[in-house]
Amino acid sequence: MAHALKAVPFILPAGIALVAAMLASLGFGSVPIPIPEVLRALLDPSAVEPGVRVIVRVIRMPRMIAAVSAGAALALSGLQMQTLFRNPLAGPFTLGISSGAGLGVAVVVLAAGTGGVLGTLAEGFGGYGPYALVVAATAGAAAVLLAILAVARRMAEITTILILGILFGYAANAITTALLQIAEPQQIQSYITWSFGSFAGVTWTQLGAFLPLAAVGILLSVRLMKPLNALLLGERYAETLGMSVRRNRYAIIVTTALLAGATTAFCGPIAFIGIAVPHLCRFALRSSDHRVLIPACAVTGALVAVLSDLISRLPGHDVTLPLNAVTAMLGAPVVVLVIVRRGRAHGRFSSGAVR
Amino acid sequence: MSVGTSYRLDPAVVTEELTVGYRLGHGRRRAVLEGLNLELHPRELVCVLGPNGCGKSSLLRTVAGLLPALGGRVLLGSTPIDAFDRNELARRLAVVLTDRIDPGFLTVLELVSLGRFPYTAWNGRLEEPDRRAVAEALAALGLSEFGERRIAELSDGEQQKAMIARAVAQRPRVLVLDEPTAYLDLPSRVEILQLLRERVTETAEAVLLSTHELELALRLADRLWLIDEHGGVECGLPEELVLNGAIGRAFARDELQFDLETASFRPTRPARGTVALVGDGIATLWTARALERVGFAVRVASSLGPPHTAEAALVEVYDDPTTPSGAAWRVRRTPAEAGADTRRVAADTHRCATLDQVLRTIETGRTGPADGSHAV
Numbered sequence: 001m002a003h004a005l006k007a008v009p010f011i012l013p014a015g016i017a018l019v020a021a022m023l024a025s026l027g028f029g030s031v032p033i034p035i036p037e038v039l040r041a042l043l044d045p046s047a048v049e050p051g052v053r054v055i056v057r058v059i060r061m062p063r064m065i066a067a068v069s070a071g072a073a074l075a076l077s078g079l080q081m082q083t084l085f086r087n088p089l090a091g092p093f094t095l096g097i098s099s100g101a102g103l104g105v106a107v108v109v110l111a112a113g114t115g116g117v118l119g120t121l122a123e124g125f126g127g128y129g130p131y132a133l134v135v136a137a138t139a140g141a142a143a144v145l146l147a148i149l150a151v152a153r154r155m156a157e158i159t160t161i162l163i164l165g166i167l168f169g170y171a172a173n174a175i176t177t178a179l180l181q182i183a184e185p186q187q188i189q190s191y192i193t194w195s196f197g198s199f200a201g202v203t204w205t206q207l208g209a210f211l212p213l214a215a216v217g218i219l220l221s222v223r224l225m226k227p228l229n230a231l232l233l234g235e236r237y238a239e240t241l242g243m244s245v246r247r248n249r250y251a252i253i254v255t256t257a258l259l260a261g262a263t264t265a266f267c268g269p270i271a272f273i274g275i276a277v278p279h280l281c282r283f284a285l286r287s288s289d290h291r292v293l294i295p296a297c298a299v300t301g302a303l304v305a306v307l308s309d310l311i312s313r314l315p316g317h318d319v320t321l322p323l324n325a326v327t328a329m330l331g332a333p334v335v336v337l338v339i340v341r342r343g344r345a346h347g348r349f350s351s352g353a354v355r
Numbered sequence: 356m357s358v359g360t361s362y363r364l365d366p367a368v369v370t371e372e373l374t375v376g377y378r379l380g381h382g383r384r385r386a387v388l389e390g391l392n393l394e395l396h397p398r399e400l401v402c403v404l405g406p407n408g409c410g411k412s413s414l415l416r417t418v419a420g421l422l423p424a425l426g427g428r429v430l431l432g433s434t435p436i437d438a439f440d441r442n443e444l445a446r447r448l449a450v451v452l453t454d455r456i457d458p459g460f461l462t463v464l465e466l467v468s469l470g471r472f473p474y475t476a477w478n479g480r481l482e483e484p485d486r487r488a489v490a491e492a493l494a495a496l497g498l499s500e501f502g503e504r505r506i507a508e509l510s511d512g513e514q515q516k517a518m519i520a521r522a523v524a525q526r527p528r529v530l531v532l533d534e535p536t537a538y539l540d541l542p543s544r545v546e547i548l549q550l551l552r553e554r555v556t557e558t559a560e561a562v563l564l565s566t567h568e569l570e571l572a573l574r575l576a577d578r579l580w581l582i583d584e585h586g587g588v589e590c591g592l593p594e595e596l597v598l599n600g601a602i603g604r605a606f607a608r609d610e611l612q613f614d615l616e617t618a619s620f621r622p623t624r625p626a627r628g629t630v631a632l633v634g635d636g637i638a639t640l641w642t643a644r645a646l647e648r649v650g651f652a653v654r655v656a657s658s659l660g661p662p663h664t665a666e667a668a669l670v671e672v673y674d675d676p677t678t679p680s681g682a683a684w685r686v687r688r689t690p691a692e693a694g695a696d697t698r699r700v701a702a703d704t705h706r707c708a709t710l711d712q713v714l715r716t717i718e719t720g721r722t723g724p725a726d727g728s729h730a731v
Binding site: 019062086223225226229230232233234235237239240241243244282283286287289291 | 446448456458465466469524649
């Protein structure tokens, strides 16, 4: 319990900030709605004008909920990848999940309107409309995941899996690039829009699929906190502590793929949140203990995602920024900070030990 | 059970015709050590000794269940090691590897608490017995005050103690450590081996460790598993293995020989000559070392001993409170003189107040006053 208490001074303010950001996210936009009005629309819908009700409850709320779930999901999957691979630059997409999803989307975007089986399939999902993209991204991410699991099954060194994951990602990207080369400008445009990442297109119906997936992924992450802590000592030590390396490696990869894959399918490949938030939490809490990092990452990831979405809407302007541009601007400094501090820590280490 | 072994408990670990090695894939295998029948008893500290690359680590990893045996089997108590599931095994056997960990923000307490992994529930929460085991492990390694310190801030010796405390917190019956003293300075090496030594006498644990610290192992180990260059393993009391020459053989090199008296290895090179050394006490011991270092064979005779052979050079050591070392030397005959005139013993004894002067006199080859300054 002492561990849970240690996280309170961090998680409590972060939680309050998250609630504030969520409310702000419902109020800000092209039609600003004052917060009291937002609250009324939430608590007593009949008391507000229908227009306000629709904007808050139908347009902005799914978007806000998508941001909260996606942020938490990405931060948790990034945390697990960094621990599993013992690599600070690992993230949700290290295993090529987003590249696989991107390939799936590129295929559907190209196939739409070209006839053939895939084209018919894509048309069936409403052209390259939201459902076709979700299904395509899921299929692509799942294909990469299966390839990774096939490798992990052979009990290879964990570094080998990392390298293969990165290479799978490159391969998927290469095919995507080749496909885009022969695509029509309009098709390229819809691929690029997807690749910017956005919470805007997520509807209540889609949330019906996305939220359960994210919830399962988050629950699995919580179940994994003990083996994740053992993995801090490396796989060999974890094994001597009684942990099944193979089973937990599977569990972590599948959980990560579920979280990152579902998020990418519904919101596009959102960069940096998954890499930066775990570092942010580690440094804020000065802890490597997953029993505090998992709740902290979930809350902070959600907060950063909602804030990024708010900033991308540029309150007071008509233009919107691509979500990925905002997350990169927020996330890159955190990653730089981590690299600089690690460099310093390692300098101290090597001078202290002769080997 | 014979009288001689009646004090022993049942073995903690037994290997039966164990073959240690690696599977190379495609059905090919490379055996490192074969046909091992070894025993490790509770309350015993056993050191695995052997030259580099002889298979020490592979043997330890096989005993710890991390490397599957190529043949034969390892029994833990009376149960084959592969009959335990991982968790059961982790409650009986703890391991300290040579792997370096990247400790991040881990504290000593968090690290040692990980030793309770095989006992805690899914969320890893420590219950009362777990907390007690962690506190005792910290105390056993002298780390009680270090609980909140971060691993990254500790010295190498303290980090290693924390890793051992983590293994001790597992409450194992067998503790296996692969070169626990590598990378450490001499005081830390002695301290860690001493701590492990006390550990086996205080608990019923058995400790198996590999090391290159031959002298420390000879002093501290209850038993040695000695691996020679050809993959043979001898098991026995350290003193026994010294006396029967097994230690000397295991580490035999053309350029090294094992010195039975000092339990250490010294270079074998053709001696530049023999020096008879007359004297006793510490100063004589270190004089002998200095002379050996520069390449002489030394024969020590007590001052009351028989007359020294005339073919040897002759140095006397005697107490002299006026010098910083409390001793002074007389070089009665240098190697050169001993070769030239075997009967000559310098009448005007050449007094030296420091060892440095002794060596210089020996090198210049004359006992006569070199510059007059230290002739008596």
